Amino acid sequence: TPLPSSRSISYGDFPVKTFMSQSGIEYRIKYGTKRAGMVLSLSYKNITDSDAETFLDHYHSQSGTFERFNLSDATRDAGWEGDDGALGAGAWSGGWRYQGPPTITQVSKGISTISFRLISVLTT
Secondary structure (H helix, E strand, C coil), rough: CCCCCCCEECCCCCCCEECCCCCCEEEEHHHHHHHHCCCEEEEEEEEHHHHHHHHHHHHCCCCCCCCCCCCHHHHHCCCCCCCCCCCCCCHHCCEEEEEECEEEEEEEEEEEEEEEEEEEEEEC
């Protein structure tokens, strides 16, 4: 499987509930020690259609957006020169699931670009 051509990550946040008193004072309660809602966008540009098909097969094997899975460090961190665990949902949660279906753009005969978004999933 090829490495991503581009990657962006929305880092997520801790579960916080905000309450406003009648006098206008804001109260905030933090409900956990793990960040939630990390979103990882991956794009694989100009790959062979057979490589693109591998991603479609994986999406299908996960029942689309239903199943949770682990993501390899190479896929998640390729090119990242910071702390190895900084980008990992595994360090903060239980893995990833697809946020929606992959998008494929045909570039030329036999060559495509595929993009998709993953969301971190907390587990007990």
